[in-house]
Amino acid sequence: MPLAQTATSVPVTIDDAKCIADKGCTVCVDVCPLDVLRIKELADGTKTAYMKYDECWYCMPCEADCPTGAVTVTIPYLLK
Numbered sequence: 001m002p003l004a005q006t007a008t009s010v011p012v013t014i015d016d017a018k019c020i021a022d023k024g025c026t027v028c029v030d031v032c033p034l035d036v037l038r039i040k041e042l043a044d045g046t047k048t049a050y051m052k053y054d055e056c057w058y059c060m061p062c063e064a065d066c067p068t069g070a071v072t073v074t075i076p077y078l079l080k
């Protein structure tokens with residue numbers, strides 16, 4: 001049985017299909033107090049936000065302020 005569980009997942013995920021970073025949006029990157037979100041270019045040349053550093057205060061403005069609802073912050077069970 002594999003021992004690794006969800007080690008490769010990060011708490012903040014971005015729905016590439018909804019993200020409008022391609023149109024110049026950087027809201028989530030700008031509001032994050034820990035500066036852990038970035039914009040990257042995808043293979044097809046469009047852009048999307050992503051979590052570069054796996055640090056998070058679960059303060060939520062990235063999810064709340066995203067104009068398209070592309071950001072999902074998954075709060076660990078123990079912090080709820």
Ligand code: SF4
Pocket residue numbers: 012031032033034035036037055056057058059060061062063073
């Ligand atoms: S929840 Fe807060 S710390 Fe975490 S990525 Fe969003 S803005 Fe940054």
Ligand code: SF4
Pocket residue numbers: 014018019020021025026027028029048049065066067068069070071
């Ligand atoms: S705020 Fe939303 S639409 Fe804007 S870059 Fe971040 S994830 Fe993309």
